[in-house]
Amino acid sequence: MKKLNCATYEGIDAKVVDVESTLTKGLPSFTIVGMANISINESKERVKSALLSNDFSFPPKRVTLSLSPSDIRKEGSQFDLSIALLIALNASDADFSEWFVFGELGLDGSVKENLKLYPLILSLANQKIITKAIVPFESLEKLSKIPNIEFYGVKTLQDATELLSNQEGISPSIAQTEIAYPFYEIKGEKYYYAKEYEDDFSDVKGQEVAKRAALISSAGFHNILFEGSPGCGKSMIAKRLRYILPAMKTEEILDVAKLQALEAKPIEFKPHRNMRSPHHTSTLGSVFGGGSFKAQIGEVGLAHNGVLFFDELPHFSKTILEALREPMQDNRIRISRVNTKVEYPSNFLFVGAMNPCPCGNLLNEHLECRCNEKEIQRYKNRLSDPFLDRIDLTVVMQSVDAKDKASVSSKELHKQVLEAHHFAKKRGQDNFNAKLSDKEIENFCALDIDAKSVLDMAVSKFALSFRAIKKTQKVARTIADLEKSELIQKSHVLEALSYRRR
Known part of the structure; x- marks a missing residue:
């Protein structure tokens, strides 16, 4: 029996899968067992074609591939290469048990990139259960950012078989690359930051109290609520927060890249924290995640280590607002379904924005409010006291004045945040103040x-x-x-x- 390692998703985390093979006497057949989905069963045809196209003979035996543990659903084309290698090298005496192998096979034996490869390997790296892996050559540049793993890139099935057949004296295909952004180092840990401000606080005129509160919120990762008339700058300030947030550790930057990969977005390695802004008509499942058989990550999970912004806060459903209390308090989300139970991190900075009344003019010095007392009370009662108790900073925005001027830029605010972050880390503090x-x-x-x-x-x-x-x-x-x-x-x-x- 031969064995290689691969992985599949269990929730949003990777689970190691042992790919084992046996070739026994009997009528020729090719069977894959272990709760494999359609994409893996289809790999039988890709594997056969790849082997025959590269001068390998498909053995005239009963070929059985087992994917264990057998009680977990497996999916994805990343199993192709490991299955083909076990068949091609069935007569080899070499030991492959320590190797992780990932790659989709073309019919001609070429090894192709899989979009799910990066988050899979990153999850395994975070769990510290992978040290060396064979991967598609075209994935090397992105994967080289993941620390403490030796990557060996292959372009074809033939390259992979030669690599495993001659393991002595081989070296990784690419050296690990550093993140190309400025950083400061505290107690051996590097913290990266970017001097890029696509949205700048210099665009915000007036609102000095709100900008001060935004600075405090950013420096300590404190939940904040802006209340004010339409057009006074609530959303402007909220959208600029992500650019002045504290510096990021390597693990946090890699986690952001993992979330980008899960959304099938281009992977970047910037020290910019995520910002998610779901619409108030979003469903419970889209905000928190869910699914009948496979729990998909929602907006709350995608905001991990970043900002979750709820504009028009009282218009969100009561169910969503009350369910938000748990991740705001525990920094985790738990999804329970009949077929699956998943827990994933959701350590975010919550930012809310709301009008003072349904028409929005209650605090406006120039426009008359059209709401009666009952309507205003009903509007504010959408937010319960237990929910509001989880908000650290509440800011009532000032009315817009023609004399208002810009007073501070994002660069200046970011510098203060970085200095405060540096000060807290030197104190020996691991978490943000709010956490x-x-x-x-x-x-x-x-x-x-x-x-x-x-x-x-x-x-x-x-x-x-x-x-x-x-x-x-x-x-x-x-x-x-x-x-x-x-x-x-x-x-x-x-x-x-x-x-x-x-």
């Missing part, structure tokens, strides 16, 4: 005497919940980081409290 656990809050959110006194007064006066107290401390920690202060001071707590929902 700190209760134990981490005790370790990193130390208040001086005056700051603690102010917070205690706020708790009794505003009846803050336990979650609200912790969020105030975390926002104050971010404000202190922006000022490079080790201790949280009174002014930091007061500013943090000013962004609490009233």
Whole structure:
């Protein structure tokens, strides 16, 4: 029996599949077992043609290929090359058991790229279960970004058989490449950032309070809600947030590339965090993911390590808003179906935007509001207190004035965010301030005497919940980081409290 390794999806993560073969006496046949789908069963014809086209004789025996574990559905054309190699090298004494092999075969024996290859291998790398792999030659450039794996590129089936037949003295086809962006290094970890601002804060005139809140939100990854009249700049600010977010580790950049591959988008290796902005008419399944037999990733999962922006927030269905509470709190999504149960990370910065009333003119100094008290209350009641309690910063936008001017650029704001991020990392902190656990809050959110006194007064006066107290401390920690202060001071707590929902 011969064995090679390949992989398939289980949810959005890769699961190792052992590809095993036996050739026994009997009437000639070719069988693939192990819950293989149509694309894998069709590979029998591709494999036969590729072998015969490259001077290999198809053995006149009972050929049985097993894909284990047999209780997981397998799909994808990446199994072609491993199946063909096991048949072509059935008489070889070489050991292939440590090799991962990926590739789709053409009828002429050429090895083709598979769009699912990158996220599969990246997932295996994140699980630290792959060290060397045979892959299509045309995939090498993209795959070389993944660290700690030796990649051997092949153009044809013949190349792959020669490689496995003569394993001694071979070397990887391509050296691992560094990400070509500036970075700073803290405790041996590199953090990359891009000085590219497609949408710039210099376009936003006025709204100084909102821009300050956006800076704090970006530096600490705090959830934020903008409330204001139509056209006052809510969406403008939200769309510019992604360009001033903190620097990214290599793993985060690779995760973004993985999500791009899952969406069949061109893979980039930029230190730009994702931004997802679903429409308020989106269904529950499209926002959170789902499916009867295979759980597909939704907008919440695609926003991992980036921004999830809900414009016209109260117009989203109550079901979606209440379901959003779990990933906002736990940074994970769990999808349970009859046929599948999947959990995937969703560590995002939530940004919401809403009008103050159904017509939008309640806060406008020049236009009259057409809504009555009941309509305004019904509109605001779409957002429950438990949901709003998960928002760290709430900003009421100012009315637009002809005298408003631009005051700061994205480059200037980004510099402050990077300095605050650097300051927090030097403190030994792994998570963003908004994502700190209760134990981490005790370790990193130390208040001086005056700051603690102010917070205690706020708790009794505003009846803050336990979650609200912790969020105030975390926002104050971010404000202190922006000022490079080790201790949280009174002014930091007061500013943090000013962004609490009233």
